[in-house]
Amino acid sequence: MVPAGTSATSPCGTVSTEEAAAFYCSSNETIYMPIAGLPESWTEGRPLNYLSVFAHEFGHHVQGLTGTLTEAHDRRREAGGDTPAGLELTRRNELRVQCFAGMFIESIVDSGGPFTRPDIDHTRRFEYSSGNDSPTHGTAANIEGWWVRGIRNQIADCNSWSASSAEVA
Known part of the structure; x- marks a missing residue:
């Protein structure tokens, strides 16, 4: 979805472009990317930047299709969402899709x-x-670093779950 304005409302909530350039809502398997409010370099002068953000969010959709998104959310909930362990699980999930974005x-x-x-x-x-x-x-x-791993175009390089804690800090 490319909503008009500087915010997007989904079953997962409302997010403004000040909070995030885009987001993936697993409830309806939709990427939301409002264009208004994004830096011009993302949408006009350097569209590859915008495509990279889209690819990151599409990576979350791939995680949803494979079940790894649900697994990551379940593990984070068990660890405590805002605990150091819970935040590390979130970063592992996010950095994996950074790698996917680089691959794309x-x-x-x-x-x-x-x-x-x-x-x-x-x-x-x-x-x-x-x-x-x-x-x-x-x-x-x-x-x-995880995005650059992706441009090497080797899916095994995107395994953030086996990376050291330092690599996902």
Whole structure:
């Protein structure tokens, strides 16, 4: 869904573009990405940035189809959602889809379409080297690192569940 305005309402709640550029709602298996309010570089000057966010959210849909999203939510609930263990489980889940996003971006760069290697390099630097650390998504270095793992295009590289705690901090 690409709702008008700067927020999206779903069965999972309402989120504004100030809170998140996009989100996946597993209740209705839908990605919500309101365009209004996003930086121009995501929607006009550098559309690969926007596609990378979409690919991240689609990764959550893939997790939903395979059952890993439900498993991650169940484990987080058992550990206590806002405990250090619960937050680490959330980061493992989020960083795995960062890797999926990198895989998607790699698959469309230099494939005859409009995106080339300089675009992928710009997206990596712009979107993932911002210096924003998050208790639920990881350090900026790990967010970028898992995305870069994805551009190596090896699904086994996306196994955040077997990574060390430092790799998902």
